[in-house]
Amino acid sequence: MAIERIWLTGFMGTGKSRIARPLAAALDWTPLDIDTMIEREAGDSIAHIFKEGGEGAFRALEAQVVDNVSRMPHVVIATGGGTVLSQANRDLMHRDAFVVCLDAQPETISRRIMESDDHVSERPLLAGGDPLSRITELKRDREPLYQQADLTITTDDLTPDEITHRILLAYRERTALAGSAP
Ligand code: S3P
Numbered sequence: 001m002a003i004e005r006i007w008l009t010g011f012m013g014t015g016k017s018r019i020a021r022p023l024a025a026a027l028d029w030t031p032l033d034i035d036t037m038i039e040r041e042a043g044d045s046i047a048h049i050f051k052e053g054g055e056g057a058f059r060a061l062e063a064q065v066v067d068n069v070s071r072m073p074h075v076v077i078a079t080g081g082g083t084v085l086s087q088a089n090r091d092l093m094h095r096d097a098f099v100v101c102l103d104a105q106p107e108t109i110s111r112r113i114m115e116s117d118d119h120v121s122e123r124p125l126l127a128g129g130d131p132l133s134r135i136t137e138l139k140r141d142r143e144p145l146y147q148q149a150d151l152t153i154t155t156d157d158l159t160p161d162e163i164t165h166r167i168l169l170a171y172r173e174r175t176a177l178a179g180s181a182p
Contacts, residue, residue: 003175005069006076006167007093009084009146010102011139012123013109013116015155015163016078019102022164024076027171033078037065050124059086066092082125084145094148098174100167101149106136108156150174 006023008016017033024031035046038061042049049058063086069077070092083089093099104112110132113123126134146152151170155163 002178003096003098003171004073004075005097006171007097007099008076008078008102009093009099009149010081011104011109011135011142011146012081012126013112013135014081014102014104015112015160016102018160019163019167020076020078022160023167026164026168027074027076029074029076030072031078032069032072032075034062034065034069034083035078035080037069038062038080041065045122047122047124055125062086063089070095070097082142084142084148090145090148098151098171099149100170101146101152102155102163103146103152104155106132106139109135109139 006027006029008020008023010016017035020031020033023029038049038058039045041064042061044052046058049061059082062080062083066079066083066086066089069075079093083093113126113131113135125138151167153163153166158166
């Protein structure tokens with residue numbers, strides 16, 4: 001069975017969006033970003049969707065976008081950190097696809113988020129309280145779901161190039177095993 005999509009999962013700040021672009025370029029596929037697609041679909045920012053409709057409204061939009069994307073061929077998809085929370089999303093993500101989890105220590109995640117342009121303002125689930133404790137706690141709760149990926153890469157000490165290279169190698173190994181290498 002051919003692999004039509006690569007899904008990048010993992011906690012916030014693990015580099016999913018950062019890696020989707022070079023990975024897609026290397027495969028001559030299209031990079032997609034679930035959060036960006038939700039914002040486009042809603043015509044609103046993630047922070048505002050959470051503020052107006054709560055997490056439920058955001059998850060409903062997310063499920064809709066995941067469903068659409070799960071039918072597209074040759075795409076590399078950066079998911080949101082909580083996309084794996086839904087069983088329906090996980091089922092769609094594992095269909096004819098390769099699911100890669102990008103992992104990192106809570107301290108690394110916290111540092112990366114603080115260094116990013118949108119840091120906590122665009123991540124409502126980290127607002128209010130100490131971000132490091134919140135990251136540690138949320139990440140621990142979600143760990144069993146992230147572990148359902150086909151491959152997990154610990155990214156703390158890797159450059160984006162190295163991460164991309166590792167995913168490509170694993171993807172090629174997998175397609176060769178399935179007899180469908182491009
Ligand atoms: C979320 C992660 C965010 C975004 C939303 C919810 C989560 O995406 O989807 O704020 O539940 O972990 P990133 O992982 O791209 O920050």
